[in-house]
Amino acid sequence: MDDRDDAGHREPGADLIAELRAGLPDRALVADPDVAASYAHDQASLCAAGRPAAVVLAESVEQVQHVMRVASRLRVPVVPQGARTGLSGGANAVDGCIVLSLVRMDRIVEIDPVDRVAVVEPGVVNADLSKAAAAFGLTYPPDPSSWETCTIGGNIGTGAGGLCCVKYGVTAEYVLGLDVVLADGELLRTGRRTAKGVAGYDLTRLFVGAEGTLGVVVRAVLALRPTPPPALVLAAQFGSTAEVGRAVADITAAGHTPSLMELMDGTTVRAVNALANMGLPEHTEALLLIALDTPDPRAELAAIGELCTAAGAFEVLAADDAEESAMFLTARRLALPALERLGSSMIDDVAVPRSRLAAMLDGVAGIAAAHDTVIGMCAHAGDGNTHPIVIFDAADAAATERARAAFDAIMELGLELGGTITGEHGVGSLKRDWLARELGPVGVRAHQAVKAAFDPLGILNPGKVVAP
Amino acid sequence: MDDRDDAGHREPGADLIAELRAGLPDRALVADPDVAASYAHDQASLCAAGRPAAVVLAESVEQVQHVMRVASRLRVPVVPQGARTGLSGGANAVDGCIVLSLVRMDRIVEIDPVDRVAVVEPGVVNADLSKAAAAFGLTYPPDPSSWETCTIGGNIGTGAGGLCCVKYGVTAEYVLGLDVVLADGELLRTGRRTAKGVAGYDLTRLFVGAEGTLGVVVRAVLALRPTPPPALVLAAQFGSTAEVGRAVADITAAGHTPSLMELMDGTTVRAVNALANMGLPEHTEALLLIALDTPDPRAELAAIGELCTAAGAFEVLAADDAEESAMFLTARRLALPALERLGSSMIDDVAVPRSRLAAMLDGVAGIAAAHDTVIGMCAHAGDGNTHPIVIFDAADAAATERARAAFDAIMELGLELGGTITGEHGVGSLKRDWLARELGPVGVRAHQAVKAAFDPLGILNPGKVVAP
Numbered sequence A, B: 001m002d003d004r005d006d007a008g009h010r011e012p013g014a015d016l017i018a019e020l021r022a023g024l025p026d027r028a029l030v031a032d033p034d035v036a037a038s039y040a041h042d043q044a045s046l047c048a049a050g051r052p053a054a055v056v057l058a059e060s061v062e063q064v065q066h067v068m069r070v071a072s073r074l075r076v077p078v079v080p081q082g083a084r085t086g087l088s089g090g091a092n093a094v095d096g097c098i099v100l101s102l103v104r105m106d107r108i109v110e111i112d113p114v115d116r117v118a119v120v121e122p123g124v125v126n127a128d129l130s131k132a133a134a135a136f137g138l139t140y141p142p143d144p145s146s147w148e149t150c151t152i153g154g155n156i157g158t159g160a161g162g163l164c165c166v167k168y169g170v171t172a173e174y175v176l177g178l179d180v181v182l183a184d185g186e187l188l189r190t191g192r193r194t195a196k197g198v199a200g201y202d203l204t205r206l207f208v209g210a211e212g213t214l215g216v217v218v219r220a221v222l223a224l225r226p227t228p229p230p231a232l233v234l235a236a237q238f239g240s241t242a243e244v245g246r247a248v249a250d251i252t253a254a255g256h257t258p259s260l261m262e263l264m265d266g267t268t269v270r271a272v273n274a275l276a277n278m279g280l281p282e283h284t285e286a287l288l289l290i291a292l293d294t295p296d297p298r299a300e301l302a303a304i305g306e307l308c309t310a311a312g313a314f315e316v317l318a319a320d321d322a323e324e325s326a327m328f329l330t331a332r333r334l335a336l337p338a339l340e341r342l343g344s345s346m347i348d349d350v351a352v353p354r355s356r357l358a359a360m361l362d363g364v365a366g367i368a369a370a371h372d373t374v375i376g377m378c379a380h381a382g383d384g385n386t387h388p389i390v391i392f393d394a395a396d397a398a399a400t401e402r403a404r405a406a407f408d409a410i411m412e413l414g415l416e417l418g419g420t421i422t423g424e425h426g427v428g429s430l431k432r433d434w435l436a437r438e439l440g441p442v443g444v445r446a447h448q449a450v451k452a453a454f455d456p457l458g459i460l461n462p463g464k465v466v467a468p
Helices: A014-021 A033-037 A061-074 A126-134 A152-158 A203-207 A241-253 A266-276 A298-311 A322-340 A354-370 A397-416 A432-454 B014-022 B033-037 B061-074 B126-134 B152-158 B203-207 B241-253 B266-276 B298-311 B322-340 B354-370 B397-416 B432-454
Strands: A054-057 A078-081 A098-101 A108-112 A117-120 A175-181 A187-191 A216-223 A232-238 A260-265 A286-292 A315-318 A344-347 A374-380 A385-392 B054-057 B078-081 B098-101 B108-112 B117-120 B175-181 B187-191 B216-223 B232-238 B260-265 B286-292 B315-318 B344-347 B374-380 B385-392
Touching: A014 A054, A014 A061, A033 A054, A061 A078, A061 A098, A061 A175, A061 A216, A078 A152, A078 A216, A108 A126, A117 A126, A126 A152, A152 A216, A175 A203, A187 A203, A187 B432, A203 B203, A203 B432, A232 A241, A232 A298, A232 A322, A241 A260, A241 A286, A241 A298, A241 A354, A260 A266, A260 A322, A260 A354, A266 A322, A266 A374, A286 A298, A286 A322, A298 A315, A322 A344, A322 A374, A322 A385, A344 A397, A354 A374, A354 A385, A354 A397, A385 A397, A397 A432, A432 B187, A432 B203, A432 B432, B014 B054, B014 B061, B033 B054, B061 B078, B061 B098, B061 B175, B061 B216, B078 B152, B078 B216, B108 B126, B117 B126, B126 B152, B152 B216, B175 B203, B187 B203, B232 B241, B232 B298, B232 B322, B241 B260, B241 B286, B241 B298, B241 B354, B260 B266, B260 B322, B260 B354, B266 B322, B266 B374, B286 B298, B286 B322, B298 B315, B322 B344, B322 B374, B322 B385, B344 B397, B354 B374, B354 B385, B354 B397, B385 B397, B397 B432
Parallel strands: A054 A098, A078 A098, B054 B098, B078 B098
Antiparallel strands: A108 A117, A117 A216, A175 A187, A175 A216, A232 A286, A232 A315, A260 A286, A260 A374, A344 A385, A374 A385, B108 B117, B117 B216, B175 B187, B175 B216, B232 B286, B232 B315, B260 B286, B260 B374, B344 B385, B374 B385
16 A cells, blocks of 8 residues: 555655755745645636645755655656746646746846847746846847746746747747756756757757646746837728738738737727727727838838738728837737626637638637627737637636637637647647647657656646646 | 677568568669669768668658558668758668668649748758749748758758858748658658647657658648848958957847858868959958848948958958849858868868857867868858868878867867857767767757657667767
């Protein structure tokens, strides 16, 4: 008889706390069950979470190594966490786990304007890095909506995207090298700080988006870019999804590369009007915001406006300056709060090929009708990355069930259109079964083989991304 | 007693040929030992190669799967090959192997200007894809020097770079998804054709640069970009490495993003003069070529010229038009042929942080002197990716030994400067032991774990990248 459960994990107990305490300062260890429970969830809706046995607020690489050595010895699961702004349950606790929070490791170690790199600890807040880089005329492009609170470590874990990714790419494209504490506590250094490098397998990219299931990122070398000129925004209103889909396709096919191309559907626009009285056309079916951050964008922006009109836009307005541009973007920023006033929400994250955007919009409208559920649509239209936001009354079990079914139907639709179930939010536990469907059996086996190679005991964020 | 060697590989024999023949048309199988031997080498110098038992010129995914199933059953090593333009021995045969050439799988399946993707088979020649994309106003940026003959499959295998990568990135950044035949013959599909996607581990990037040691790429979804305007080139001559290093650093730190920033040292410039009578200054220590491909680059190019002058350039010349720009670039294209006239050559590929470029140049000059060996230097200066070209008389054993020692000393220097042993050519067999040194023991173990996860029998390009 021993005290392990079916999966071979030992029940949480006094020995775990004692062993953790042996290598940690008191302030780094939360053993009180109720306080620990407050670390159980990220921001995913309708996503189960377990009760942690302990929370460690690590302050150094050595402390992370200590935690992983103890966890390996006792076969206790470890759930790495950043700011818990994730939307897929990737940072949700599992029963009896150690929650390993990296938020206190928040030093910007270095910014080098010639090598154009930043070296950071994982707890650095995205916005703090942006501010620090700006002092050198540089920028760290990935800008998830939670950029003012989310951490670089969380961004790396989920492979986060954002608004400007249509031109500048997602987190993965800015991670040059990593320090990673492995399941057994060993420290692995991957990648490089050079602009180029192909020495061996790309383990750096393997850890980006792995949601802490392969190792714990404790340091990152990130690429920076010169700060672009302030963007100028154009707003176009469309009466149909087919028209806006055509506009997005035509703008791309004409060779334009906007720094932002955001779409809000009629439901979302009306919700924003209701919240903030923005005076947007109530009868719009799609508002498309397009920004250019080239040195003198007016002529190109006008050409884009003409493409919108040719595609059927009933109103096209170009901002005069950066201030007016910022005002246009306010509507986009208010989209989620505006929809959230209507009820509880689940945010989906399906990316489709750009050419299938209109089909995706129509399909989601059909899903909303079929499931008698309100769905507001925001999308990074230039990427084909849609965020259908399913609104429901959490106190109504039937409505909640319909919302969940609609959420699933959206992923099904995305796969049918040649897309992916997640463009930038990650898989976590929320979409694990859908990932298996997207990958197919050979893909799942390949994932399990990689997982087993790095985490043979299955203690690193178990149950996330791939099934045990 | 069986007929396996120490590594568990069966000796090549009649059963192998018979089993291969069972699933292949006659024209796809080369069993004649002498003809097969002509497929033994890529273009790496001083790099051992074994004798293949057979060469398969595969024409379909099914044929590749057949080869891998036979190879798994008989435990015969398989060496995937493209156009054999590689410079690290990654495509060199091992004794008794099946050489699996993908050059006949050369279809461009699709180019989609809205999704901005190309779907290609691995045998497509890089230049052919560029031409096909140009018809849509698009471009496939990675442009290795061998672009007119090398294949996309080989580019993916090595993670190839090129001249324009300083602005547009290397092969890895353009590979969205792959079809890969695994060691057991199963077909794995990775990645996506959407602009964004974080569904599961980034297996796509794991296969890029893996040199066929983890699987055989049989299809790729590649990102394309709008064709930029023709570039305008500026040429600056420097009297010292410190000056050119400062110029490169200052240009980058000022926020410029050239589409090309190439350097040739004095040895190389004089060799080019000797070959082509270009009239370049004989007393130059470094020629720096800088291109901009923005819509109207003249003002920015002038500003870059002033930075060069301020850094010490004794001559700065800007091209008037695309034609004159092309002429400037001829010097760069002649660099390797010019140096190769001086003797046999080994091309190194060390990338250092951009800020260490001058230190790298000085160090290589010191290595040339210390080893009594001519070394010409070309570099993708904007990337810090240097190609020291070690010249030697292959008929002189002592000179050859000195060249090899110099080649190694260059990698040692690169690592000391915080760089990597390979920026874009790959590891192959030539640099395998050096890779182990760059990775360290934890990194090597991680590589071996990944290799074992995908190739448990060790039949995929054994001995390349990681030691068995």
